[in-house]
Amino acid sequence: xxxxxxxxxxxxxxxxxxxxxxxxxxxxxxxxxxxxxxxxxxxxxxxxxxxxxxxxxxxxxxxxxxxxxxxxxxxxxxxxxxxxxxxxxxxxxxxxxxxxxxxxxxxxxxxxxxxxxxxxxxxxxxxxxxxxxxxxxxxxxxxxxxxxxxxxxxxxxxxxxxxxxxxxxxxxxxxxxxxxxxxxxxxxxxxxxxxxxxxxxxxxxxxxxxxxxxxxxxxxxxxxxxxxxxxxxxxxxxxxxxxxxxxxxxxxxxxxxxxxxxxxxxxxxxxxxxxxxx
Amino acid sequence: xxxxxxxxxxxxxxxxxxxxxxxxxxxxxxxxxxxxxxxxxxxxxxxxxxxxxxxxxxxxxxxxxxxxxxxxxxxxxxxxxxxxxxxxxxxxxxxxxxxxxxxxxxxxxxxxxxxxxxxxxxxxxxxxxxxxxxxxxxxxxxxxxxxxxxxxxxxxxxxxxxxxxxxxxxxxxxxxxxxxxxxxxxxxxxxxxxxxxxxxxxxxxxxxxxxxxxxxxxxxxxxxxxxxxxxxxxxxxxxxxxxxxxxxxxxxxxxxxxxxxxxxxxxxxxxxxxxxxxxxxxxxxxxxx
Numbered sequence: 001x002x003x004x005x006x007x008x009x010x011x012x013x014x015x016x017x018x019x020x021x022x023x024x025x026x027x028x029x030x031x032x033x034x035x036x037x038x039x040x041x042x043x044x045x046x047x048x049x050x051x052x053x054x055x056x057x058x059x060x061x062x063x064x065x066x067x068x069x070x071x072x073x074x075x076x077x078x079x080x081x082x083x084x085x086x087x088x089x090x091x092x093x094x095x096x097x098x099x100x101x102x103x104x105x106x107x108x109x110x111x112x113x114x115x116x117x118x119x120x121x122x123x124x125x126x127x128x129x130x131x132x133x134x135x136x137x138x139x140x141x142x143x144x145x146x147x148x149x150x151x152x153x154x155x156x157x158x159x160x161x162x163x164x165x166x167x168x169x170x171x172x173x174x175x176x177x178x179x180x181x182x183x184x185x186x187x188x189x190x191x192x193x194x195x196x197x198x199x200x201x202x203x204x205x206x207x208x209x210x211x212x213x214x215x216x217x218x219x220x221x222x223x224x225x226x227x228x229x230x231x232x233x234x235x236x237x238x239x240x241x242x243x244x245x246x247x248x249x250x251x252x253x254x255x256x257x258x259x260x261x262x263x264x265x266x267x268x269x270x271x272x273x274x275x276x277x278x
Numbered sequence: 279x280x281x282x283x284x285x286x287x288x289x290x291x292x293x294x295x296x297x298x299x300x301x302x303x304x305x306x307x308x309x310x311x312x313x314x315x316x317x318x319x320x321x322x323x324x325x326x327x328x329x330x331x332x333x334x335x336x337x338x339x340x341x342x343x344x345x346x347x348x349x350x351x352x353x354x355x356x357x358x359x360x361x362x363x364x365x366x367x368x369x370x371x372x373x374x375x376x377x378x379x380x381x382x383x384x385x386x387x388x389x390x391x392x393x394x395x396x397x398x399x400x401x402x403x404x405x406x407x408x409x410x411x412x413x414x415x416x417x418x419x420x421x422x423x424x425x426x427x428x429x430x431x432x433x434x435x436x437x438x439x440x441x442x443x444x445x446x447x448x449x450x451x452x453x454x455x456x457x458x459x460x461x462x463x464x465x466x467x468x469x470x471x472x473x474x475x476x477x478x479x480x481x482x483x484x485x486x487x488x489x490x491x492x493x494x495x496x497x498x499x500x501x502x503x504x505x506x507x508x509x510x511x512x513x514x515x516x517x518x519x520x521x522x523x524x525x526x527x528x529x530x531x532x533x534x535x536x537x538x539x540x541x542x543x544x545x546x547x548x549x550x551x552x553x554x555x556x557x558x559x560x561x562x563x564x565x566x567x
Contacts, residue, residue, distance in 0.1 A: 077458060079454065079457065079458060082453075082454075082457055084382075084383075107460050107461075107462055108460070110457065110458055110459065110460040111459070111460030114458070114459075115454075115458035117451060117454060117455065117458075119451055121449065121451035121452065121454075121455050123452055123455065123456070123470050123474070124452075124473070124474045125473065133456070133459060133469070133470075134459045134460065137459060137460060137461050137465060137469075138460060184455070187455075187459065188458075188459070191459065191460065
């Protein structure tokens with residue numbers, strides 16, 4: 001299992017200034033959200049959201065269904081562009097550049113921001129072709145050998161190599177649910193994204209597969225900015241360094257995860273995390 | 279167990295009786311359908327097989343009234359159905375992709391869908407007359423290419439319809455996944471959506487081929503039919519359906535026999551096409567899971 005958890009368990013005195021939290025706060029901001037308002041047709045889904053998302057950390061979005069957390073996630077890589085009638089106002093600055101800028105090609109945004117969806121959904125092609133899809137689309141490799149190596153590296157980073165190496169030419173749909181989700185993560189990693197967005201990546205998985213994915217997230221966040229939407233508060237507490245609580249389209253509170261779950265500043269947050277909500 | 283009141287019992291028996299009657303009617307209807315099909319096939323095989331000889335495949339239709347084969351009609355049908363499918367299937371696929379992936383619910387797409395549905399249910403004789411107007415009378419004569427064009431017009435809406443239906447069954451997750459990886463719309467369709475729907479689209483195309491293989495009316499006004507051997511696309515061309523149409527009412531027993539054999543050939547051909555499409559579809563599905 002992960003390093004930090006047993007460490008803080010052994011030394012409870014250090015729990016309050018857990019190393020995870022500190023590194024999260026000190027790492028530079030990767031994405032800045034300024035006054036985000038999002039609409040689906042006439043219906044407003046997000047209201048004046050301001051948020052700083054740090055690099056090399058896991059930021060969790062929590063909140064009840066329909067609170068806008070998935071909408072915000074889909075704004076970050078402009079996936080909402082594909083929904084007719086969807087509209088976003090405000091600035092989403094990634095490394096200082098507005099991803100909604102007039103001169104920005106949404107394709108270039110999406111190639112820098114990977115996304116993993118709720119339901120594991122490998123393409124109906126071989127495991128190899130699934131991982132090679134992104135590199136081929138963006139012509140990232142020059143030779144077959146390069147591509148082979150990139151596929152292997154991505155599968156290793158997604159902790160799927162050992163299980164998949166003997167069946168790379170077999171369909172990705174033949175894998176188990178947890179393996180399929182790791183394949184989707186490998187597929188996203190293959191284009192070396194600076195940010196990975198995860199929309200409830202474990203909600204369709206059993207506890208063992210979930211533990212696998214969570215371990216993987218913990219490893220990945222050392223080099224990547226990860227934003228995860230989750231319905232499980234326990235999961236947010238386990239894997240994230242920053243937690244943002246949403247309600248009715250508004251960002252209610254953002255804080256280092258330990259702090260938000262132990263000493264929330266806003267009463268609504270307190271009600272939600274203690275289950276007194278709705 | 280609690281005993282049931284008489285009212286409940288009566289209701290129960292009423293329902294059981296209704297179930298029995300309706301199930302019986304369904305079974306009778308199914309049996310009638312199967313018997314009809316079996317009778318048709320039995321008649322085709324018993325009457326058609328006796329006339330099956332090498333001459334059927336090697337000799338052209340006779341102009342003297344007796345003897346001869348169907349070689350020119352078989353080849354003419356293959357040519358016209360082949361060209362018709364090669365024009366109609368890609369066009370239909372493109373229309374289907376447009377409707378499902380690009381136009382979706384836009385006003386123009388709705389109009390295209392509506393027009394396609396009208397074309398789909400248009401009487402085939404009308405298609406024949408239309409092609410007569412645009413491809414026969416302006417060029418001064420019946421031709422094989424006009425026949426192929428009429429068949430293409432019949433195949434296109436069928437393929438468009440099935441392609442759209444099949445593409446709509448492709449999970450949205452594939453589209454989202456490909457877009458999130460930075461694919462452009464055309465790459466999503468080419469690399470993910472079409473391969474995923476390949477089997478279904480192929481079945482749609484084969485169904486369209488099977489349908490146009492048996493069409494007679496649109497060919498009467500376009501390729502006319504030809505008793506002699508001809509593969510010239512600019513000249514009238516023979517075809518199996520027209521050969522059957524001409525020979526079935528003939529006073530000569532020889533020619534009636536040939537009509538039966540021709541009907542058998544079309545039926546077996548279409549049957550084979552169906553079997554091949556089902557087997558290949560099953561193979562594709564096995565490869566995917």
